Amino acid sequence: MAISVRAFLALDLAVCLYIVVTQGVAAGYSNQDSPEALRQAIHWDPNNPAYYADLARLAERSFKEGNVQESIDLYQHATALSPHNADYWAALGYLYEWDGQQENAQAALERANLLFPGSVVISWKMGNFYLRQGKLDLAIPSLQKAMLDDLDLARSSFELVWQASGDPRLIAAKLAPEREDLLLAYLDYLVTTDRMEEAAQVWERLVEKGFESGPRAAFPYLDALLQRRQIDQLKDAWMSIERKNPPRSGDRVSDASLITNGDFESRILDGGLDWRISPTEGAVVSVDSVNFFDGTHSLRIHFDGKHNLSYENIFQYIPVKSNTTYRFSGYMRVQDITSDSGLRFQCFDADEPAKPVFESDNLVGSSSWLPQQAEFTTGPATRLLVIRVARPASRKFDNRIAGTAWIDRISLSEVE
Amino acid sequence: MIRKLFLALVIVPFAAVSASSKPAVVGSVMSSQAATVRGANLVAGFTIFSGDTIEVGPGGSAWIALPNGGQVQVSADSQVRLIKTAEAIELTINRGHASAAGQVSVVNHTSPDPGKDKGSTAGDDHNKGKGGDDDDGDCEVSPHHKKHKHHKGYSDSQDHCHDH
Numbered sequence: 001m002a003i004s005v006r007a008f009l010a011l012d013l014a015v016c017l018y019i020v021v022t023q024g025v026a027a028g029y030s031n032q033d034s035p036e037a038l039r040q041a042i043h044w045d046p047n048n049p050a051y052y053a054d055l056a057r058l059a060e061r062s063f064k065e066g067n068v069q070e071s072i073d074l075y076q077h078a079t080a081l082s083p084h085n086a087d088y089w090a091a092l093g094y095l096y097e098w099d100g101q102q103e104n105a106q107a108a109l110e111r112a113n114l115l116f117p118g119s120v121v122i123s124w125k126m127g128n129f130y131l132r133q134g135k136l137d138l139a140i141p142s143l144q145k146a147m148l149d150d151l152d153l154a155r156s157s158f159e160l161v162w163q164a165s166g167d168p169r170l171i172a173a174k175l176a177p178e179r180e181d182l183l184l185a186y187l188d189y190l191v192t193t194d195r196m197e198e199a200a201q202v203w204e205r206l207v208e209k210g211f212e213s214g215p216r217a218a219f220p221y222l223d224a225l226l227q228r229r230q231i232d233q234l235k236d237a238w239m240s241i242e243r244k245n246p247p248r249s250g251d252r253v254s255d256a257s258l259i260t261n262g263d264f265e266s267r268i269l270d271g272g273l274d275w276r277i278s279p280t281e282g283a284v285v286s287v288d289s290v291n292f293f294d295g296t297h298s299l300r301i302h303f304d305g306k307h308n309l310s311y312e313n314i315f316q317y318i319p320v321k322s323n324t325t326y327r328f329s330g331y332m333r334v335q336d337i338t339s340d341s342g343l344r345f346q347c348f349d350a351d352e353p354a355k356p357v358f359e360s361d362n363l364v365g366s367s368s369w370l371p372q373q374a375e376f377t378t379g380p381a382t383r384l385l386v387i388r389v390a391r392p393a394s395r396k397f398d399n400r401i402a403g404t405a406w407i408d409r410i411s412l413s414e415v416e
Numbered sequence: 417m418i419r420k421l422f423l424a425l426v427i428v429p430f431a432a433v434s435a436s437s438k439p440a441v442v443g444s445v446m447s448s449q450a451a452t453v454r455g456a457n458l459v460a461g462f463t464i465f466s467g468d469t470i471e472v473g474p475g476g477s478a479w480i481a482l483p484n485g486g487q488v489q490v491s492a493d494s495q496v497r498l499i500k501t502a503e504a505i506e507l508t509i510n511r512g513h514a515s516a517a518g519q520v521s522v523v524n525h526t527s528p529d530p531g532k533d534k535g536s537t538a539g540d541d542h543n544k545g546k547g548g549d550d551d552d553g554d555c556e557v558s559p560h561h562k563k564h565k566h567h568k569g570y571s572d573s574q575d576h577c578h579d580h
Contacts, residue, residue, distance in 0.1 A: 125461040
């Protein structure tokens with residue numbers, strides 16, 4: 001009895017030892033990551049599906065004809081040994097498709113999807129597979145599922161469905177779901193592909209839904225409208241944003257003023273129809289809550305005295321009517337501004353930046369708050385003005401600008 | 417800087433992108449890195465349509481599976497265009513380097529060396545030993561570019577067809 005137990009244990013140990021040794025040898029070969037080594041790994045451990053899959057990947061990558069069938073055979077082995085591995089089924093499906101076996105491809109990919117329904121990669125591959133087969137009704141849910149989990153796939157999904165269908169209504173209705181970040185991604189896609197008509201429809205949908213993302217999310221769309229001089233749409237879009245994000249009281253110096261945040265009482269948005277500030281070396285711009293003309297804030301520009309700056313870096317776009325008279329008003333204070341060229345307000349047609357419609361006094365040295373006012377009439381083609389704070393470069397020998405300027409209570413109103 | 421911003425926002429008109437009719441499917445992306453098509457990042461699985469231009473950046477690559485086991489490999493710093501024709505898929509190499517296998521017709525716009533044209537054959541060293549298409553005589557020359565048709569063979573564009 002004792003002898004037979006010992007014999008059984010010895011045999012058991014030998015079998016275990018054999019398994020350990022063969023698997024160890026196979027693992028050693030597989031680490032070499034060459035086709036020959038992987039074949040050796042399969043020889044030593046033929047029941048490990050990973051070796052078949054690794055060899056299939058290497059085979060399909062080598063640049064020869066006939067590798068597709070070899071890879072298919074290997075993945076078939078891998079799926080036979082590991083039938084619940086979704087990645088193997090997905091890879092097999094892809095290879096079937098590559099080889100022209102569309103029905104097998106669909107079955108393998110659907111099996112992969114069934115095994116791992118939460119996989120972004122498999123959803124994405126499924127969606128693309130259906131797309132290539134012309135099955136848009138099946139492709140769209142898969143692509144939508146992929147992009148809901150990975151926003152980076154949104155643009156590609158929109159592009160693919162657009163290419164495949166050429167139907168923006170289909171994308172809007174079926175692919176772009178009622179989620180604001182994805183609608184914004186779709187808006188961005190439409191803007192960058194110059195599909196402004198469709199972009200306007202998506203914008204309307206975003207506004208209807210409440211548009212919770214804040215003004216900055218709309219800036220690419222607003223800039224696109226600005227670039228294309230779609231002024232009425234720009235104004236409407238900005239008003240929608242302002243309705244959702246009402247400016248603080250006093251932001252507009254008067255109800256009639258067209259300037260956004262003319263008192264600097266709200267956060268500067270640096271885009272849209274708010275102030276835009278472009279940083280430059282030698283000048284620091286900040287909101288000042290100590291020195292102000294009106295309300296509790298002003299905008300402060302400090303120059304370090306090391307540069308002869310040509311400064312045009314604080315500006316705002318303002319939609320206006322053509323052939324209409326407007327009154328500009330703004331307050332500026334300067335302190336220890338050096339050189340002959342100081343600060344001033346400038347206003348010009350956005351399409352004619354070289355021709356200011358007015359320029360206020362050149363303020364140098366030190367001053368108290370000084371009003372700067374002007375009346376002007378827009379040209380027959382003017383629809384968009386730019387108001388900016390400017391300092392032209394000095395032509396004098398002593399030309400570096402130092403000192404500080406403040407601006408406040410800026411308004412532009414139509415003269416009745 | 418501010419002038420550039422004005423140029424971007426005020427002066428530069430946007431290039432119009434015409435709405436396209438439905439193009440044919442050419443293939444799909446097996447793998448890629450630092451590559452884009454129509455402004456979208458190429459990722460594995462992405463469908464390539466006829467007329468698509470694939471842009472591969474520095475350090476990038478793209479491997480595209482074509483029907484019936486064909487494939488195109490695009491190297492770093494390259495730009496290629498794939499068009500489906502009645503007989504084959506036409507691979508135009510606008511910049512850089514790409515290799516193709518299967519029913520692919522390669523058009524190379526990149527080589528400045530016209531001398532290579534006359535002697536180039538499908539059987540250059542790179543091709544030998546790879547089971548490729550060594551049938552030599554089907555590298556066509558046109559005033560603008562050369563074509564080399566491959567049927568179920570291997571081609572490395574730099575070795576075969578070059579522009580005048």
